[in-house]
Structure formats: structure tokens, C-alpha cells
Amino acid sequence: MATFATLVVLGLLWGGVYLLMAEGLNLIYGVMKVVNLAHGDFIVLGGLLALTLFGRYGLSPVVAFPLAAALLFVIGAAVQGGVLERILLAKPEGELRTLLATFGLSYVVANTSFLIWGSQFQSIPFLQSAFAVGPIAVPQGLLACSLLAAALAVAVHAWLRHTAVGRAVRATAQSALGAAACGLNVRRLRIVTFALGAAMAGGAGALVIALVPFQTSSGGDLTVQAFTLIALGGLGSYLGAWLAAELLGITEVMAQYYLGSDAAAAVIYLVFIAVLVFRPQGLLGRTMRI
Amino acid sequence: MSAARAARPRFLSDRAQFALQAALLGVLAASGLLIAGQGNGYAAQLVFNVALSVLLATGWNVIGGMTGYVSFGQVSFFGLGAYAAAIGVLHLALPWPIAALLATAAATSLAVPLGLIMLRLNGIFFALGMFGLARILQIAANGLNITGGPMGTTVPAAEGPAFPAAVTVVIAAAAAGVVAALMRTRLGLRLMAIRDDPVAAEAAGVNVWLAKVAAFCIGAGFAAIGGALYVWNIGYLDPSSAFAGTIELQTVLMVLAGGIGTVWGPVGGGILMSLLGTVLWARFPMEQQIVLGALTMLIAVALPGGLMSLLPRRGWMARPPIWGPPREASEGTLLPAVRVAVADTPGPVLVCRNLGKRFGGVAAVDGVDLEVAPGEVLAVIGPNGAGKSTLFNLLSGFAVPSTGEVEFAGCKIANIRPYVLARRGVARTFQTSRLFPTLSVWENVLLAAISRHRRKAHAVAAATELLERMGLREDWARLPQGLPPGRRRLLEIARALALEPSVLLLDEAMAGMTGPEIAQVHQVLRAAAARGCAIVAIEHVLPAIAPLAARVQVLDFGRTIAEGAPAEVLHDPTVIAAYLGTDMAGTEFAHA
CATH class of the missing domain: 3.40.50.300 (P-loop containing nucleotide triphosphate hydrolases)
Structure with missing residues (x-):
């Protein structure tokens, strides 16, 4: 029973980490209805940057977090402004072209990282001890990441709800044409959104590399994991994404423990396909507006 | 007859067009065979790579291009074909040709249930679902002990690349030929209609499910043969190369660069991009994938139609109109509406x-x-x-x-x-009118006519008659967007009437x-x-x-x-x- 309770607690904490890694994708999808296939590679890039900052300058991931986010913000803005804005989403093949473009981007990012950091799995030792709550051992690093994820989720939500720019972003999400007609600079809002989504990916990577080792080719898996989560949550929904993250975290931890790590890696994809096929509208039914 | 001739001169007859395209394919295949037969191992290996690329690109294009279901996991079937063939050779002691054929048959049959599941999805969901499928299969292959698990296994290979290269050239050319022929059949017309608008296709009497699954199986079959040929040539197989994302990237890039949804796009793109990939690999092995990825972005942004979109829409390399042009209508042959x-x-x-x-x-x-x-x-x-x-x-x-x-x-x-x-x-x-934007006026009506008539001659006669009555005959070769709005409505009514409702x-x-x-x-x-x-x-x-x-x-x-x-x-x-x-x-x- 204590094992089971430990697994549930670990699952819940891991759920927070998954949420952290999916929030950027969720934001971009919610606003632009576009899936950034390079999302996982952005996470890995952020993580490897934190690795270098730790190795060279001894900076902790908590310090690296804003720096990785800032770098990815710049990259994200450049990608959206320089490349994706040139594809008109209004045209029927716009979604497909964007998908193909970000598919190419994922290889550019992953292989550029490969040139810099090589191909081995790498991690940062950080907050590796655990403290006991009754019979349950809670790893500190995991707890820190999970709390940060929750804080970030609340911050983004507050930003979208209560700031002028956030409201403009939501307006663009609901109708780009309507937003433009109200005098909003839709192009700039899309660039800000994409950059912010990329920054969240980079920041998440800087923290998560302290928990799981990254390899430059891990990006594809992370993209699918994040996408599974937001699809399960109902694309673009925040509450749904959080629920999905917790569910996925528990499933993954259980699968790791009872079935082994190979099977756990397959479980995420099985969940993914099952969600797409049987529950395309997500856990909470109809997609909620952000 | 004379009027039909008079309507034609702007275009080559579709038979002449077909013959020219077949000749070009023959020339390409013959040059491949010649180079492979020279006795130079490096050149033969290059020919093998190019031909395999053309084969994979052609297979991807059937589902991703013609039918509009872009996949990021078509490599699943490449890997399945490779694994099935290797198991056949290693554990059932089958000779290579039989192992390859059985592997292709096995992967294609497996595509039926997989297609029934995956094709419930569309757009990004299908693309990523296929990616997930490839990863599941890779993980399953890691656990497969009879093929060495994650470490892989050696498989008895062909002696030297010349023979596999020659076989692959013939198969790739045949695959391109099959797709060219497919585009002139009922199934081909239905697939292109589904790509343009599945709802309108259903309304025109198309069994969308059946057509999609058929396309999925054809694409899977091509990829599976490719996988078997790959193992036969290289003599080694492991999960990360059989289900490699690199193969997927290169396939997508080849189709995109050549021209998605066309017969010649995958062929031209396959040849050009595999040569480029080889050159890059020789000169800049570390940067190769960066360049290919950047090229994919560039084409997606700047030239979405690929190289084929630079050619004239009615040139001899283009797809000839299906069963066109409309026959000469005479009052006696009119069918009841x-x-x-x-x-x-x-x-x-x-x-x-x-x-x-x-x-x-x-x-x-x-x-x-x-x-x-x-x-x-x-x-x-x-x-x-x-x-x-x-x-x-x-x-x-x-x-x-x-x-x-x-x-x-x-x-x-x-x-x-x-x-x-x-x-x-x-x-x-x-x-709001739902015509098929990439099908000609003629094909828009013909699609519905083939739902009603089993015989080609009847379908052609019925479609001809409707175009005549609606006064659209002169416009038969145009795309629907080229018509004024009122005439688009006429065309949609003609399409509905072609079902003889x-x-x-x-x-x-x-x-x-x-x-x-x-x-x-x-x-x-x-x-x-x-x-x-x-x-x-x-x-x-x-x-x-x-x-x-x-x-x-x-x-x-x-x-x-x-x-x-x-x-x-x-x-x-x-x-x-x-x-x-x-x-x-x-x-x-x-x-x-």
C-alpha cells in the first residue's frame, strides 16, 4: 500500500513536470491552431543550455531557467516572424505547410544541438535528495519542478485573463479576423505567442534536465508526449491539460514500476493513439476557450 | 469526331501524353540499370539509394499526396517490411525473393486494420498518430529477441549492390507506373476528390472509407517492399535504422520538393534529393540533416507545390485529364437523367x-x-x-x-x-458550394457519374451530356475556381444530377x-x-x-x-x- 501511495504521489508530481513541458505547445495551439513539431527540440535545447551553464559556470537550473527561456523567446520570435508568418493560415493547405515547416525545423534544431552537445544522454545533478512524508519519499527536485509548473500555469493563465496583451492574444485565438478588425496587430501577437510558447519550452527543459537525462534526439518523443497531453486535455484547454498531465504522470509511473521502462515508453504512444481515436474531443468534452 | 479534334489542339491527346511519360520513365530506369551494371560498386550503391528513395517517396505520395493524409510515420511499413523479410530469411530459411514478397504481403495486410484505426484521424492527428505508430513498432522491435533486440542482427545479403540496385530500379519504375495508371482510374479520381473535400466526395457517392484504406495499403505496400530491399542490400537490421526518423524526413522532403500529389514529383524529388543527400553526407556528414531540415522549411514556405508547380498545368508531364475530353454528344446517345x-x-x-x-x-x-x-x-x-x-x-x-x-x-x-x-x-x-478545387470541371462531374455507372462508356456519356446541358462543355478542362460564381453553382447541380437521382x-x-x-x-x-x-x-x-x-x-x-x-x-x-x-x-x- 505504501508503494502504491508513493507511486501515486510520484505520478502526481511527474504530472506537474509533464504539464510544464506541454504548456508552451498548448499556448501556441490555443492561439494559432498550429502544432509546433519542434517543441520537443526546443525543450531539449533549453535543457542542454542549462547543462552548459551548470558545467561552465556552476549555475543552478533555477538560474538557467530564465536564461534558457530568454534564448528560446528570441528563437521562437525569429521562427514565427521570419518563417511561419510567410505561410497564410487562411488557405486550406496552410495548416499542412506549417506542419511540414516545423517538421523541418525540428531536424534543424535537433541536429544543431547535436553539433554542439553530441549525442550522449546528459543530465544535471540538482536537488537529488528526498524528504520523507510519512512512509512516502518525495524527491526534492521533482517537487520543485512540479511547484514551478503549477506557478507557471497560474501565471500564464493570469496573464491571458488579466492583462491587455493577454486579452488581445485570446481575442486573436477566437477570431484573428475579428481581432484585426478591432485594430490589433495580429501578426505581432502571433509572434509574441509563438515566442512565449518557445520560451516556456526552453525554461521547462532547463528544469527537467535535472530530473531526466536528455539526448539531442529526445525531441520527437517529447513533442509527442506534450501533444498527447494537450490532445487528452482538449486542445487549448488549461484545466483539461492539467488533468491530463496528472493522469499521464500516474500512468507513466505505474507503467515504469510494474511493466519496466521499455513498456512505459510504449504506453505513452498507446495512450496517445487511443486518445486520438476514441476521445478526440479530450477529457473534458468540448474544447474550452482559453 | 471533327469537333472533338477541334477541341483538342491545345493539349496533347492523353494517350500521347501517357506514351511520352512512359518513355521518360523507361529512359530513367534504363540509365539506372546501365550505371548499376557498370561494375562500379560505389555507383551501383548510389543507384540503389536513388531508386529506393523514389520507391519510398512514391509510396508516401499515394496516401500523403493523392489522398491528402500526410503521414510522419510511413516508415512504420518500411520497418515492418524489413523485419518481416529478415525473419523470413533468418528463421524460415526462405529465399530472398519469396521472403520479400511475403513481407510485402504481410505488411500490406497489416495496413488494413491499422488503416481502419489511424484513418479515423485526419490532419495533424493522423500525421502524429503515424509518428506514434512508428515509435511503438520500434519499441516492439527492441523487445524482439529473434532479431537481436535493440542491437539488431546481420542477415544474409546480396553479393554486391549491383543486383539489388537493378531490382530496385525496376520496382521503383513499376511503382511510379502503377501510380500514373492509378491516377487514371476510378480509385485515383476518388482519392483526389477525398483529398479536396471528403464531405463532398461522400455526397457524390464515394465510399470514402474504402478508398482511403485502399490508398493506405498501396502506400504501405510500396514502403514494405522498400524495407525488404533495404535489408537484402545492406545485410543488417536494427530497430533504430528500420524505423528511422531520418528516412521519414527524407521521404517527406523528396515528395515536397518534387511536387506533392503528382506522379513525377516523387520521382524527380526522389532522384534530386537523394543525390543531394549523398553529396551532403560525403562532404558534411554532421550538417546533412540540418541542411535537409532547412530545405524542408524553405520549400514548405516558398514553393509548396514543389518543382512540378513550375511546369505548365497542362504540359506533357502533368496529369492528363481522367477519361477526358468529353465525347461528342449526339441526341441519340443521351441517357435518361x-x-x-x-x-x-x-x-x-x-x-x-x-x-x-x-x-x-x-x-x-x-x-x-x-x-x-x-x-x-x-x-x-x-x-x-x-x-x-x-x-x-x-x-x-x-x-x-x-x-x-x-x-x-x-x-x-x-x-x-x-x-x-x-x-x-x-x-x-x-x-456554400463544395467543388473539388484540384479536379477539372469535367472530373468534378465524372466523379459522380462513376458512382452511378459501372461502365466507363456510360459514365463518360452521362458526364458529357450534363456538361452540354449546363453549357459547361467549353470549360471542361478548367478548374472550378476559374469559373464565375453562377457557373460554379451550375457545375455543382450537374455533379448532383450525374448521380441520376x-x-x-x-x-x-x-x-x-x-x-x-x-x-x-x-x-x-x-x-x-x-x-x-x-x-x-x-x-x-x-x-x-x-x-x-x-x-x-x-x-x-x-x-x-x-x-x-x-x-x-x-x-x-x-x-x-x-x-x-x-x-x-x-x-x-x-x-x-
């Missing part, structure tokens, strides 16, 4: 009772009774939001009623798929038409009604349909509020109130 069998049944052909459809708390259609007899024209009018289009979706099987039922020719239509209804004689048009449902078909065009539609509809076709026409306003309609039914808020001859209905106070609003009467707005 409606089927006589159903028209002979006594009583109403389409009946619905207490029909209702709720969306959440809103009743879009609320207890509507409607019936229409063969040869009758019924107009359904009503203000915006009255539930007219929902009613049509219920009548044509596109929506399932919440209450009540629909009977067509004496049979309940509950649980009958729309394409079956379309084939049995319920044809419809859509409120017993019931024709027209959803605001005459909106945006000029006077002469309306007159033309009236003439065609009168002819159809005279032969027994029941016509239900939704119009926002009555005058467009009044000259034809014997009866008018007025809907508002999902209910029938009036019914009768056009003249009485127009003077019915309830109808006037529905259009002008009762709340407004007597207020200051009414006087303004």
Missing part, C-alpha cells in the same frame, strides 16, 4: 415524419413533416437560422435525427451512410446566379422533374424557385409554419411575420 425504376413507384418517394435534430439545448429542426412525390418540385423557404440546411443534412444522411425518421423509396434511411444514399438516388448540393436536394443552389443562368437551371430541373425526379429546393427567397414549385413549405425556428401553393403562402400573415419579425411591428424601428 433520372432512373425510371424509382420514378415508377406510386406515392411519395421521400417522406419524413416528426423529424427533429437538437444541438445541445437548441432544436435546429423540431418535428418537421415533409413529403415529396416523384416529379414534384417542393420549395422549402425560411429566414436565416430556420433549420433548412440541418433538414437537408438529415434527409441526405449527413446527420442523424434526434427524433423521427426519414423514408426514401419506402425504406428507412437510419444508419445508411451518405454515399450509399447518394448511389441509391438521393443527390444534394451544399449551401430520384430525389434532388438543392441547398440555395440559385444564390448568386444571373438571370440567364437561373433560366438554364429551371430548364434542366424541369426536364429532370418531367422524368420523375423529385426536387426539394431550399431557397432563402421564393422568386428563384417559385416558377417551378407546385408547393412551398415554410420553416421557422425548426418548425413548419406554413405550407401550400406559392401564391397563398406568400400572403400568409405568419410567413410575413417570420420574415419581417413581429416584435418590430408597431415599434419605432418599424417606422424608421
Whole structure:
């Protein structure tokens, strides 16, 4: 029973980490209805940057977090402004072209990282001890990441709800044409959104590399994991994404423990396909507006 | 005959076009064989790589290009073919040709259940679902001990690359030939229609499911042969190379660069991009994938149609019009525009009772009774939001009623798929016109005609006749966007009539038409009604349909509020109130 309770607690904490890694994708999808296939590679890039900052300058991931986010913000803005804005989403093949473009981007990012950091799995030792709550051992690093994820989720939500720019972003999400007609600079809002989504990916990577080792080719898996989560949550929904993250975290931890790590890696994809096929509208039914 | 010749000179005859393309394919294949046979191992290996690329790109294009289901996991079938062949050779001691054939057959059969699951998805969901499938298979292969698990295994290989190269060249050329031929068949036409608009394809009598799964299997088969050939040539197999994302990237890039959805795109793109990949690999092995990725981005942004889009749309490398051009119509060969069998049944052909459809708390259609007899024209009018289009979706099987039922020719239509209804004689048009943008005017009509006629000659004659009657014959080779809006509506009516319906449902078909065009539609509809076709026409306003309609039914808020001859209905106070609003009467707005 204590094992089971430990697994549930670990699952819940891991759920927070998954949420952290999916929030950027969720934001971009919610606003632009576009899936950034390079999302996982952005996470890995952020993580490897934190690795270098730790190795060279001894900076902790908590310090690296804003720096990785800032770098990815710049990259994200450049990608959206320089490349994706040139594809008109209004045209029927716009979604497909964007998908193909970000598919190419994922290889550019992953292989550029490969040139810099090589191909081995790498991690940062950080907050590796655990403290006991009754019979349950809670790893500190995991707890820190999970709390940060929750804080970030609340911050983004507050930003979208209560700031002028956030409201403009939501307006663009609901109708780009309507937003433009109200005098909003839709192009700039899309660039800000994409950059912010990329920054969240980079920041998440800087923290998560302290928990799981990254390899430059891990990006594809992370993209699918994040996408599974937001699809399960109902694309673009925040509450749904959080629920999905917790569910996925528990499933993954259980699968790791009872079935082994190979099977756990397959479980995420099985969940993914099952969600797409049987529950395309997500856990909470109809997609909620952000 | 002379007029048909006169209409042709702008284009090569499609037979000449086909012959030229076959010759080019032959020349390419022959040069591949020559280079492979020179005895230079490096050159033969290069030929093998190029031919394998063309084969994989051609297979990807069948599902990703022709059918519009872009996949990021087509490498699944490459890996399945590779693994099945390797197991056949290693553990069943099969000779290579038989192992390769069996592996292809196995992977293709597996594509049926996988296709039934994956093709429920579309767009990004299908693309990523396929990516997930490839990863699941890779993980499964890691656990497969008889092939060495994650470490992989050696497999007895061919002696030197020359023979595999020659075989692969022949198979790749055959695959391109199969796709070129496919584009001139019923299945090919249906796939391209599904890519353009699956809903409209269903309405034109296409069994969308069957066609998609067929395309999925063909694409899977090509990829699986490729996988078997790959192992045979290299003599080694492990999960990360059999299900490699790099293969997927290169395949997508090749199709995209050449021209997605065309016959020659994957061939040209395959040759060019695999050569480029080889050069990059030799010179900049570390940077190769960065360059290929960047190239994918560049093409997606700047040249989405690929190299083929730089060629003229009607050049000899382009896809020839399917079964075109329209034959010379002579009065004697005209087919009846409606089927006589159903028209002979006594009583109403389409009946619905207490029909209702709720969306959440809103009743879009609320207890509507409607019936229409063969040869009758019924107009359904009503203000915006009255539930007219929902009613049509219920009548044509596109929506399932919440209450009540629909009977067509004496049979309940509950649980009958729309394409079956379309084939049995319920044809419809859509409120916003849904033509297939990449199919010519001719092919738009032909698609529906092949749902009705088993024999090619009959389908061609019926499509020809409809174009003639609608005055669209001269425009047969144009794309629908090239037509003015009114003529697009005519084309959509022609497509519906090509099903030779017993019931024709027209959803605001005459909106945006000029006077002469309306007159033309009236003439065609009168002819159809005279032969027994029941016509239900939704119009926002009555005058467009009044000259034809014997009866008018007025809907508002999902209910029938009036019914009768056009003249009485127009003077019915309830109808006037529905259009002008009762709340407004007597207020200051009414006087303004």
C-alpha cells in the first residue's frame, strides 16, 4: 500500500513536470491552431543550455531557467516572424505547410544541438535528495519542478485573463479576423505567442534536465508526449491539460514500476493513439476557450 | 469526331501524353540499370539509394499526396517490411525473393486494420498518430529477441549492390507506373476528390472509407517492399535504422520538393534529393540533416507545390485529364437523367415524419413533416437560422435525427451512410458550394457519374451530356475556381444530377446566379422533374424557385409554419411575420 501511495504521489508530481513541458505547445495551439513539431527540440535545447551553464559556470537550473527561456523567446520570435508568418493560415493547405515547416525545423534544431552537445544522454545533478512524508519519499527536485509548473500555469493563465496583451492574444485565438478588425496587430501577437510558447519550452527543459537525462534526439518523443497531453486535455484547454498531465504522470509511473521502462515508453504512444481515436474531443468534452 | 479534334489542339491527346511519360520513365530506369551494371560498386550503391528513395517517396505520395493524409510515420511499413523479410530469411530459411514478397504481403495486410484505426484521424492527428505508430513498432522491435533486440542482427545479403540496385530500379519504375495508371482510374479520381473535400466526395457517392484504406495499403505496400530491399542490400537490421526518423524526413522532403500529389514529383524529388543527400553526407556528414531540415522549411514556405508547380498545368508531364475530353454528344446517345425504376413507384418517394435534430439545448429542426412525390418540385423557404440546411443534412444522411425518421423509396434511411444514399438516388448540393478545387470541371462531374455507372462508356456519356446541358462543355478542362460564381453553382447541380437521382436536394443552389443562368437551371430541373425526379429546393427567397414549385413549405425556428401553393403562402400573415419579425411591428424601428 505504501508503494502504491508513493507511486501515486510520484505520478502526481511527474504530472506537474509533464504539464510544464506541454504548456508552451498548448499556448501556441490555443492561439494559432498550429502544432509546433519542434517543441520537443526546443525543450531539449533549453535543457542542454542549462547543462552548459551548470558545467561552465556552476549555475543552478533555477538560474538557467530564465536564461534558457530568454534564448528560446528570441528563437521562437525569429521562427514565427521570419518563417511561419510567410505561410497564410487562411488557405486550406496552410495548416499542412506549417506542419511540414516545423517538421523541418525540428531536424534543424535537433541536429544543431547535436553539433554542439553530441549525442550522449546528459543530465544535471540538482536537488537529488528526498524528504520523507510519512512512509512516502518525495524527491526534492521533482517537487520543485512540479511547484514551478503549477506557478507557471497560474501565471500564464493570469496573464491571458488579466492583462491587455493577454486579452488581445485570446481575442486573436477566437477570431484573428475579428481581432484585426478591432485594430490589433495580429501578426505581432502571433509572434509574441509563438515566442512565449518557445520560451516556456526552453525554461521547462532547463528544469527537467535535472530530473531526466536528455539526448539531442529526445525531441520527437517529447513533442509527442506534450501533444498527447494537450490532445487528452482538449486542445487549448488549461484545466483539461492539467488533468491530463496528472493522469499521464500516474500512468507513466505505474507503467515504469510494474511493466519496466521499455513498456512505459510504449504506453505513452498507446495512450496517445487511443486518445486520438476514441476521445478526440479530450477529457473534458468540448474544447474550452482559453 | 471533327469537333472533338477541334477541341483538342491545345493539349496533347492523353494517350500521347501517357506514351511520352512512359518513355521518360523507361529512359530513367534504363540509365539506372546501365550505371548499376557498370561494375562500379560505389555507383551501383548510389543507384540503389536513388531508386529506393523514389520507391519510398512514391509510396508516401499515394496516401500523403493523392489522398491528402500526410503521414510522419510511413516508415512504420518500411520497418515492418524489413523485419518481416529478415525473419523470413533468418528463421524460415526462405529465399530472398519469396521472403520479400511475403513481407510485402504481410505488411500490406497489416495496413488494413491499422488503416481502419489511424484513418479515423485526419490532419495533424493522423500525421502524429503515424509518428506514434512508428515509435511503438520500434519499441516492439527492441523487445524482439529473434532479431537481436535493440542491437539488431546481420542477415544474409546480396553479393554486391549491383543486383539489388537493378531490382530496385525496376520496382521503383513499376511503382511510379502503377501510380500514373492509378491516377487514371476510378480509385485515383476518388482519392483526389477525398483529398479536396471528403464531405463532398461522400455526397457524390464515394465510399470514402474504402478508398482511403485502399490508398493506405498501396502506400504501405510500396514502403514494405522498400524495407525488404533495404535489408537484402545492406545485410543488417536494427530497430533504430528500420524505423528511422531520418528516412521519414527524407521521404517527406523528396515528395515536397518534387511536387506533392503528382506522379513525377516523387520521382524527380526522389532522384534530386537523394543525390543531394549523398553529396551532403560525403562532404558534411554532421550538417546533412540540418541542411535537409532547412530545405524542408524553405520549400514548405516558398514553393509548396514543389518543382512540378513550375511546369505548365497542362504540359506533357502533368496529369492528363481522367477519361477526358468529353465525347461528342449526339441526341441519340443521351441517357435518361433520372432512373425510371424509382420514378415508377406510386406515392411519395421521400417522406419524413416528426423529424427533429437538437444541438445541445437548441432544436435546429423540431418535428418537421415533409413529403415529396416523384416529379414534384417542393420549395422549402425560411429566414436565416430556420433549420433548412440541418433538414437537408438529415434527409441526405449527413446527420442523424434526434427524433423521427426519414423514408426514401419506402425504406428507412437510419444508419445508411451518405454515399450509399447518394448511389441509391438521393443527390444534394451544399449551401456554400463544395467543388473539388484540384479536379477539372469535367472530373468534378465524372466523379459522380462513376458512382452511378459501372461502365466507363456510360459514365463518360452521362458526364458529357450534363456538361452540354449546363453549357459547361467549353470549360471542361478548367478548374472550378476559374469559373464565375453562377457557373460554379451550375457545375455543382450537374455533379448532383450525374448521380441520376430520384430525389434532388438543392441547398440555395440559385444564390448568386444571373438571370440567364437561373433560366438554364429551371430548364434542366424541369426536364429532370418531367422524368420523375423529385426536387426539394431550399431557397432563402421564393422568386428563384417559385416558377417551378407546385408547393412551398415554410420553416421557422425548426418548425413548419406554413405550407401550400406559392401564391397563398406568400400572403400568409405568419410567413410575413417570420420574415419581417413581429416584435418590430408597431415599434419605432418599424417606422424608421
